[in-house]
Amino acid sequence: MNFDAAIFDLDGTLLDTLGVWDGILAAPLERRGLPCPPDYVERVHSLSFEEAAEYTVGRFTLAEPPGTFFREWDELALGEYAHRVRLLPGAREYLAALRRRGVVLAVATSLPERLYRPCLDRLGITGSFSALCSTDETAHGKSEPDVFLLAAERLGVPPERCAVFDDSTAALRAAERAGMTAIAARPEGFKNAPLPGELWDLYDENRTKTGLTMRRGDAAPAGLYHLSVSGWIADSRGRILLTQRAAQKSHPLLYECTGGCVCAREDSLTAIRREIFEELGLDMGPAPARLIYSARREEDFYDAYLFPAPDPLPALVLQREEVADAKWVTFGELLSMRSRGELHPLLDYCGILGAYLPARGG
Known part of the structure; x- marks a missing residue:
């Protein structure tokens, strides 16, 4: 397999966030003494903070404005990403191996910069990437190719020479529609991830x-x-x-x-x-x-x-x-x-x- 650029998702791909968001999303309910139904976290995972806040207020018939939940989630997430979220096994070594082979790297994430940038800085990998892209900058989320095409444009690499690493089936399908190679992230990390020739x-x-x-x-x-x-x-x-x-x-x-x-x-x-x-x-x-x-x-x-x-x-x-x-x-x-x-x-x-x-x- 050969590619000149690698575009990475963060949550669940480079970053070990298993369970992190479950705790963040459930915490405001627990503070109010409300049970957290199993399907609740699954439902709000697919929503933006704003959409999730409105859904929460409606589902639990709360008098508080949705913005209250948005601010609580944002505060909790800032703390997790700035201080506790770690890399998945082999991620640092895999990024280094790609760079040794002349592959340029980018991030394409649904996270806002205020969350991902402190995390990447703390982990010491910000400098590994030539482009940092978020769906905050595009018209559509990762179920559409926009953010992947933005990353390729910033890297100066044609889409057909890009590989996208993501743990979302919808995102991988979007990458394929962009003409890119789609590579599913694995929970065990990057032990057997493909490498082009150096x-x-x-x-x-x-x-x-x-x-x-x-x-x-x-x-x-x-x-x-x-x-x-x-x-x-x-x-x-x-x-x-x-x-x-x-x-x-x-x-x-x-x-x-x-x-x-x-x-x-x-x-x-x-x-x-x-x-x-x-x-x-x-x-x-x-x-x-x-x-x-x-x-x-x-x-x-x-x-x-x-x-x-x-x-x-x-x-x-x-x-x-x-x-x-x-x-x-x-x-x-x-x-x-x-x-x-x-x-x-x-x-x-x-x-x-x-x-x-x-x-x-x-």
């Missing part, structure tokens, strides 16, 4: 982008190159943060600095910030980066950047399929590790060690 942009010998791409694992055409990048992270004491390669990878358990290949539509600095976040859980944010080495090799252009470590350093969150461990070493310890054969060969043959020395005192 795409890399191709450059000529002068590092000019050609407009061509290659898939990871393929050989680059003669005379064309992709981009690779590494990032050194150094603290105020001059120590360097090294990562240990996972046991199942090539060069198992050897140490290296964080790095990888630059995906389609990325530049090398964007790519290394992404790699550092994916492998170590460190958001380098606006931290200044210094390009300390750049070279054209047999199949790629290679860049190495130096970053100052965040101070204080937050706890590392290692991507276990890539990283077995991480540790700080002095430059002298780094050289000793090289002599003992404990470093990935990359650190010896491309001159990064020599390039680091003048930058260290800069």
Whole structure:
């Protein structure tokens, strides 16, 4: 399966909201000592806040204005999304895997921005998306294609190259009517979710982008190159943060600095910030980066950047399929590790060690 853009629903697709809305919708009734019939929550799930409030007042013959219920639900939902709603298993890793393959991402949700934006910010995934779209911006809900077409337009990707992930049958049918690939979200998360091949942009010998791409694992055409990048992270004491390669990878358990290949539509600095976040859980944010080495090799252009470590350093969150461990070493310890054969060969043959020395005192 191949697609250039992935458009995600939030509730029940990326976000684990099972039971959250049941509690939110039932709470105002419980506060008033009213029973919550089983069919009530099911009925109001399909309505907007305004419609649900009017239905509630009518069904229970209440004297209060519908706006009272709307405000209570809104307050409860704001608290849940801002502080408690979590990602479904594998969601963060799947988004990262798609981005590594050059897939651009969007949100298409029925939630208003005041609910979804604080949640995405807290979970640290807002920056994964190139477009955030809500049915608040369209004439129809998700039973019509409007919000999916809006997302595709903002991404600049034709509908036929988009995949939509949603847990609603009506929404999936709407996506299909828009000419998109519809993929049903699964309660267990993203363990077996489809991945397109990872795409890399191709450059000529002068590092000019050609407009061509290659898939990871393929050989680059003669005379064309992709981009690779590494990032050194150094603290105020001059120590360097090294990562240990996972046991199942090539060069198992050897140490290296964080790095990888630059995906389609990325530049090398964007790519290394992404790699550092994916492998170590460190958001380098606006931290200044210094390009300390750049070279054209047999199949790629290679860049190495130096970053100052965040101070204080937050706890590392290692991507276990890539990283077995991480540790700080002095430059002298780094050289000793090289002599003992404990470093990935990359650190010896491309001159990064020599390039680091003048930058260290800069």
